[in-house]
Amino acid sequence: MSWKTAPLNSIALRLSALFILVAMAVFLLIGSALYRQVDRSLDLLPRAELNARFSVLESTLNRFGTPEHWAKINNKLNLLSEEDKRIRFWVVSSNPAFEYGHPSELVRAFGEGPQGMRDLRLPDRPYPYKVLVSELPALGERPPLRFLIGIDTETFWQAQHSLLVAIVGLAVLGVLLASLLGYWVARIGLRPLLALSNEAQALAPPRLDGRLQTQNLAPELAQFAGAFNAALDRVSQAYTQLEAFNADVAHELRSPLTNLIGQTQVALTRGRSAEHYFEVLQSNLEELERLRSIINDMLFLASADQGSKATALTQASLAEEVATTLDYLDYILEDAQVSVSVSGDAQAPIEKAQLRRALINLLNNAVQHTAPKQSIHVHIEAGPEQVSIAVSNPGPAIDDAHLPLLFERFYRVDAARSNSGGGNHGLGLAIVKAIALMHGGEVFVSSVKGENTFGIRLPATRRSGPSSPLLAT
Numbered sequence: 001m002s003w004k005t006a007p008l009n010s011i012a013l014r015l016s017a018l019f020i021l022v023a024m025a026v027f028l029l030i031g032s033a034l035y036r037q038v039d040r041s042l043d044l045l046p047r048a049e050l051n052a053r054f055s056v057l058e059s060t061l062n063r064f065g066t067p068e069h070w071a072k073i074n075n076k077l078n079l080l081s082e083e084d085k086r087i088r089f090w091v092v093s094s095n096p097a098f099e100y101g102h103p104s105e106l107v108r109a110f111g112e113g114p115q116g117m118r119d120l121r122l123p124d125r126p127y128p129y130k131v132l133v134s135e136l137p138a139l140g141e142r143p144p145l146r147f148l149i150g151i152d153t154e155t156f157w158q159a160q161h162s163l164l165v166a167i168v169g170l171a172v173l174g175v176l177l178a179s180l181l182g183y184w185v186a187r188i189g190l191r192p193l194l195a196l197s198n199e200a201q202a203l204a205p206p207r208l209d210g211r212l213q214t215q216n217l218a219p220e221l222a223q224f225a226g227a228f229n230a231a232l233d234r235v236s237q238a239y240t241q242l243e244a245f246n247a248d249v250a251h252e253l254r255s256p257l258t259n260l261i262g263q264t265q266v267a268l269t270r271g272r273s274a275e276h277y278f279e280v281l282q283s284n285l286e287e288l289e290r291l292r293s294i295i296n297d298m299l300f301l302a303s304a305d306q307g308s309k310a311t312a313l314t315q316a317s318l319a320e321e322v323a324t325t326l327d328y329l330d331y332i333l334e335d336a337q338v339s340v341s342v343s344g345d346a347q348a349p350i351e352k353a354q355l356r357r358a359l360i361n362l363l364n365n366a367v368q369h370t371a372p373k374q375s376i377h378v379h380i381e382a383g384p385e386q387v388s389i390a391v392s393n394p395g396p397a398i399d400d401a402h403l404p405l406l407f408e409r410f411y412r413v414d415a416a417r418s419n420s421g422g423g424n425h426g427l428g429l430a431i432v433k434a435i436a437l438m439h440g441g442e443v444f445v446s447s448v449k450g451e452n453t454f455g456i457r458l459p460a461t462r463r464s465g466p467s468s469p470l471l472a473t
Ligand SMILES: Nc1ncnc2c1ncn2[C@@H]1O[C@H](COP(=O)(O)OP(=O)(O)OP(=O)(O)O)[C@@H](O)[C@H]1O
Pocket: 361, 365, 366, 369, 393, 395, 398, 406, 407, 411, 412, 413, 414, 423, 424, 425, 426, 427, 428, 429, 430, 452, 454
């Protein structure tokens, strides 16, 4: 992944989007609080100013009750209006001699209203006047008056407006800055991840020995890199096994093919009798059958690797299955002069054909490794969770180093037996293991006191096995 072409769901973009949201929320909160505070102060200002003006004028207004004196007041109000154009004065009275400011009908009606601070909208002004209405009692010739001091709120509105513009502008700028900074910070924060992914990109078959560096990594990434390395270990192990398997397959197929070609070439060097050809063909047939058996076994293991499960399960007696298998192996046992005893029994859900195949492999091995006149013992044990079938035969101890490997494909203790043409290609126990795994079970082996035991454990009741036998190895 490159930063230049960061897709929409990139972490850096998501983080900066979060930054934007957070910045927007913060600016909105601070901005509205600030605006409300300033707005309240701006509302207080004209009130304070009007009250101050009124308190200055009040005593003067209340002192004069004749039209002559009133003229002085008019002058004073004129002067004050001149001084500050925002301020306007009106005096509304039943006697025009005691009026001021040429109050229009609108002002007159407003003045007649309740006393105190109110907003007055004048037709020629865009913003309302804040007006303090006070009543002055009659004095001498003067009737009771309504005295109005108004202040144009335009400047306050404008101040408020510029404040709003400033706050919104600053917020937009702040959000913009926060998003840029957020993206930058996210990129810096994610840089180790990019380095890690570059490192990971360099790891590909056949170079599977490399691992991600976990030193000096942030703990979150070190954990990820550790898990990634562990996955690589497993992949690398599976890859090595696969490579070895391929080599073994080629090796195993080569010897029957070499035999076939050799025998056929020799037979063709000169004219032969029909009997000779018959013998050659028969020998070739044996080799071809051997080839077919290897290929069938490999196909079976391949389907097991792909997660094939024993599905056609039937509840059956294992002792009965052993007995049926022994019937099938009758001639082989007789040939080898080996006897078999069976003890115990258990019921388990099994796919009969598969279990018999496993039993044939186990018993065949036992027969091959038992001296004539000796006896093989099959012991079936029923447990609450699992049932087991153990096939034991007397024989020389198997080295501990071999035991865990015997169920591997093409593994034989005696390397000399491989490709000997004796019909053993080292897949028998691998198939036993695959069958056990397909049933959700496992295999076991032991070599104790001159007795070698190979067996399988199966679930006593129906349950699902591991998803892939290969991964379970
Ligand atoms: N009962 C046993 N006693 C001693 N060694 C055994 C026994 N069963 C298996 N082994 C060892 O385990 C190896 C692997 O057995 P496995 O059945 O997989 O292959 P194989 O018998 O050599 O060939 P295949 O079964 O494919 O014809 C054997 O070569 C043998 O060395």
